[in-house]
Amino acid sequence: GTTLDVAAPFEIQSPEPSTTGHIFTRMGIAETLVDADPQGRLLPGLATGWSVSEDGLTWRFTLRENVLFHDGTPMTPATVAGALEIARGKPGPLASLPIAALTPEPGALVIALGEPVAALPAFLAEARAQILAPSAYGPDGQAVAVIGTGPYRVTSLTPPLSLRATAFPEYWGAQPNVPAVTYTAVGRAETRALMAESGDADFVFTLDPATVTRLSRSDAVEILSVAIPRSLLLKVNAAHPFLNSPEARRALSLAIDRAGLAQAVLRYPQGADQLFPPAMGDWHNPALDPLAHDPDAARALLAGLGWVPGPDGILSRDGQRLALTLTTYPDRPELPLVAAVLEQQFRAIGVELTINSTNSSEIPAGHQAGTLELGLLARNFALIPDPIGTILSDYAPGGDWGAMGWQNAEIAALAQALARGEGGDAERARIAAILQEQLPVIPIAWYQQTLAVRTGIEGAVIDPWERSFGLPGLRFAE
């Protein structure tokens, strides 16, 4: 056929970029000023180049000429400024930036900052910073239509499950090979797998581990898999009386059989032996002492903290049982599974775990309320193609999805310096080392992104930064 069908788990809520923008950029419908390659290097997007003033406070983005929105109107500095102005008024990474002013100038957009942000271009590469035509927004700033600049133009948008788009003939860049694409949101992993298997979808995004094993034996599809800058980790309330010493956290870490988990449950090649995956490039520190599995050592550490086993094998101290609640969410199907495994592995060292699989918001909400004990989560370090944004919000000093009840002045200083554009590999290595030693979060696994492409479709690549499906590069084989 001439239409390429994409199936992915994300639902289309509305045309609003702040909630659904990532689908529009992935599908090549909307674009951002800045683009990124698989290695995380920033590339020109709707901006052809950028420069920053000496003091790091004034950024100038040169805009691409002759870009048309899908409604036929031209993209101008004013429309770009307008779109970004609306975007930063909504929750999202832009909202947290110290932007003083967005000024359209002939052929360029000037952004004035209150303090330096070295990663600003990376922020502008994030999906919610996508540039839509003025007519895409309603009077209150909510998007009412997706009128972007990308190679594909929406022909029908039916929230929550589907979207159709065709090639936009006046696209500024090369025309895509595939003239039409559809997007279907399919929540259940097994249904997606069956769609891949039965040929109902040509491009299936995100497969569960078991499906990968199964589909890799099938001739009908090709499986692509790549490590991505996302980690599965255990968030620890370091202010909790049971968990406030690094030894206690190390004991929990030693209890985890990462290799077994990776192979049997996640079916990944290996477990995580530090927080930052190799996919994060210079943030990954190969020199670190890897995290190990040693229940005996874990028991010894806990005994050192005054915990003694009770009749049922669960430790107790001063009449208190070492019982903790682990909060997680089923949106990612592997999380409850890993939680179930942790429950047993912790029990082996005398820690009782109650699993509460609930809405994902319980973790940040519990963080804010100080009630969270343990949280099992998948953290994306590449919300913007520069991990410093996430590091800053999670560990300098702590944040909803990062460290809790734990502060480290050195990390904060290092991260803020990096954000300003000062420092390099040594600072990153030091951050990784501190996290490895203090364990405010306990890394468990590094994610693999997997997708299935129907045999006969060429040119598929996985974007580890989860920004694009790479549809314009796809081709139906002859």
Added chain:
Amino acid sequence: MTLLSATDITVLDGAVRLVAPVSLTLNPGEPLVILGETGSGKSLLAQAIMGTLPASLRATGVVCIGGRSLPAGDRAAFRGLWGRQIAVLPQEPWLSLDPLMRAAPQVAEAHRLVRGLPGGAARDRAARDLQALGLGAASALYPHQLSGGMAQRVAIAAARAGGAPIVIADEPTKGLDAARRDDVAELLLGALARGGGLLVITHDLALARRIGGRLMVLRDGAVLETGATSAVLSAPQAAYTRELIAADPESWSRRVAPSEAGQTVLEARDLTLSRGGQRLVDGLTLELRAGRILGITGPSGCGKSSLGDALLGMLTPERGQITRARGLAPTAFQKLWQDPVAAFPRTRPLGQTLRDVARLHAAPPDRIGGLLDRLRLAPGLLARRPGSVSGGELQRLALLRAMLAKPRFIFADEPTSRLDPITQRDIIGLLADLARSDGLAIALVSHDPVLIERVADVTTCLPMQEGRKSARDAAIRRKDRGMERPAILR
């Protein structure tokens, strides 16, 4: 030439023989009436002849109809005769009409599909049939809008539309009052006049007299005697037939009341009753005295049972006063229900129910046994449930139960409506004895004026209130439905 002859018909339930070999013939213009005790096999015999026996029963013998001879056991062989050779008249006409189809089409469909008339002609014929039966206005009504008598006539029209010369009717007047009974008899005889055959089953002697022809008396599945109807009824040969005829209320002697009347047990003054927006009783005054029997008659649906409900405090009168004698326990006022099966807990063994009552009223332990003797009931019955004793037995057990409560007043609502004459005579006799011996006040309801006239000391005839003549049919219909439906659902 005989229209139908049946030879050596037997009906078996497994190894149990329900109908012994019976033979009969039907000749044109000469009706055959079958009389007999309840459960003697009359219905089964008729069903065997028509091939409509229930699947669980087996029949042997040979039936010859229209020159063809069919083994009675071969049900399928009869299928082609229905409607064309034999018009089968249903036992319950109001249940025999499709409740979701108007009257006329139920007749017309037989004209069209059985007799083969084209649609228009079939409709015309059906309209004419109904017209002839005085049902012209009823042709567009649904069965539930018909009275029992109307439904009966529609069913006859439908059964005969196929043009069958032989008519077999099983208790065609069951539950009907005298006027209605005569209507039906007329209808059946009318068909006979055109050279058809007629077989009627009944235990109503008056109907048998009206039909005439020949008579056959059955008992225990066997023929007791046969002969010309008038001859058998006037000079019966078998002892049972004699007893049957003697038990007819017509031949009862008048009951003599005790000379001095007892105290007043219950008094109703200026009683006015309404039900469902209809005035039933208007300004009635009556007095019940110990030892006396008050007879209550009136057409069906006139409010006899409702009056009983009011006297017993189960229905609030619209106007008027009911005064009970002072010093009597509330349980001294009892009632015998029109339908005795419905008045007992369905699933409880009868003995248990009776023992509960005895315990409640602190009756001496041998009281039940004594009453059983007196009512000529076998103690073995007590182990059974209400559904598995005969109607006559249950009616006597209901009386026994009421007696346990030491009543001073009993409202006996049609206590014999479904019984054959012999059982009927026994029960009424018993009630009369009780009134005399125990000083009981009794209100006896019956639609049979003869019976009331023979037994009651005082008689109240409830008139049908003006403007309710049409509602009367509706009442019959509703009652019968009410009684039949649970049986089907069960």
Added chain:
Amino acid sequence: MTILVSRLVQAVVVALLVGAATFAMMRSLPGDAAWRIAAGRYGYDNVNVAAAEAVRAELGLDGPWLGAFLQWMGDLFRLDFGVSLVSGQPVIAEIGHQLGASLWLALAAVGLSLVIGPPLGILAGLRPGSLFDRVLLVVSTALKAVPQFLMALILILVLSVQLGWLPAAGYGQPRHFILPAFALALGLAAVNARIARDAMASVGAMPFYAFAQWKGLSRAQVLWRHGLRNVSVPLLTYLGLQFVLLVEGVVVIESIVGWPGIGHALVHAVFARDVPMVQGTALMLGLGFVLVNALIDLLAARIDPRGAR
């Protein structure tokens, strides 16, 4: 007329009940609604304090109790369901979309089930106790004992993956209907068949059914003219009650095959604490039930003039 009045009362009470229940749900759910809604809107990677506070400010989630409730019910009776907390779209518009999708699916399922179930049931009811009757009893019981999600998965595995006849999931073309409709229909047909069988058996045992044959009509004529009409009344009544069963099936099936319907929306809305959506969908389903049953009442009253049911 009384049918309509009593159904109207039912509708009003349904609305009250849904209104009160969803309001109570809004107030008593564990966890903070603002957080839940933020998670629903922005996804787990992006929910944080800022997002939650933005939601809280936007929706005014901490108002006083009684005033809010009265306001709530007032809006409800003006059929103003408000705006979906997650998508920001008017609830009415969203439901309008989804209701259509579910309605077609439901109609297809009911249609299919009526084609499959009642004929088999009637066939069995004509000869109660026969081999066919007993086989049907076991088969229909077995079908009813398969959870619907399982039925859907089995059908997908067999019909799409192994045989490749039908698409496994998706929405938009007629062929997408077949599989989910069939998955729903099998369960419904199992019940329909039982109802039809029992109705036929009891109609067949009625005196009027025998009488119709005694009039001289053939078996087929009796079945056609008297059997079907009488069987249709209980079947129809039951169909109304089946609507509830159907809705439950729809919720599950839609979530499996990715059907953009109301059941799917409902599960999501409950997850995301999108209370206006829960309220809107629940109300639509409840009123749908009342409407369907009112129609069925009217239809049944046409077929069965006795009225008293």
Added chain:
Amino acid sequence: MTAAVLPRALPTGRILVAAILGLVAAFALLGPVLVPGDPFAQSLMKSLAGPEPAAPFGYDHLGRSLWHRLVHALRLSPLIALAAVATAAAAGLVLGVVAALRGGWVERLLVILADALLALPGLLMVLIVLAIMPGTATGFWAGLSLVLWVEFFRLTRATARATLASPAVQAARLLGFGWPYVLRTHLWPEIAPLMLTAAAFGTATAIMGIAALGFVSVGMRAPTPELGLMMVELLPYWREAPMALLTPVLATFALLLGLTLLAGGHRT
């Protein structure tokens, strides 16, 4: 008439029902006695391994013995379902009798409430209750009871209305019996068989509902072994380990089949 059919149809059905339910119950009760083990113990190395003496049904994806998980699941769901059915039956019985006895506005109110609840899909109500009490057996119990009582109420009220207005009850009252006696000897025998049927169906519905909710991840909390949850967990491995998936599927099927036959056998 219909009675002629039943005697032949029932015995085979009864035996089948007894056999199926007996087998399931025996397994649930005696399973751990025959093969001792722990439904929670994992050995990741045995993930999806086949049967062996210590685990006659093999292992699930986390290397837990399916035999023991199934035993546990076959206790849990029926237990919740039975508790919910018992509550619902008791509530329905009491309210139904009250409605029939009191009549008037009490009855009208209860009927309207029941009608309205009937109009709301049961799964939705369980979902709402579960949203308030997530993942707990109590939540299920409350939600399911709330759904199931309507059926019992309607049954009881209809039967009680007819029975209490019957001549049999009038006679009992005339004879001086009190309501407790009437309810016990007249009403209960009429209602009991209907209740049994409704209870069997209700139990089946509840078990199916628990499994269905497990399937949309609102069910019991992992790692609790529950039938729906087990199916969801094992579903991805359907090709690798079809027998592992079939184990809970067949158990559910047997349980539901037994219960529906039990209910259906009475209803016809």
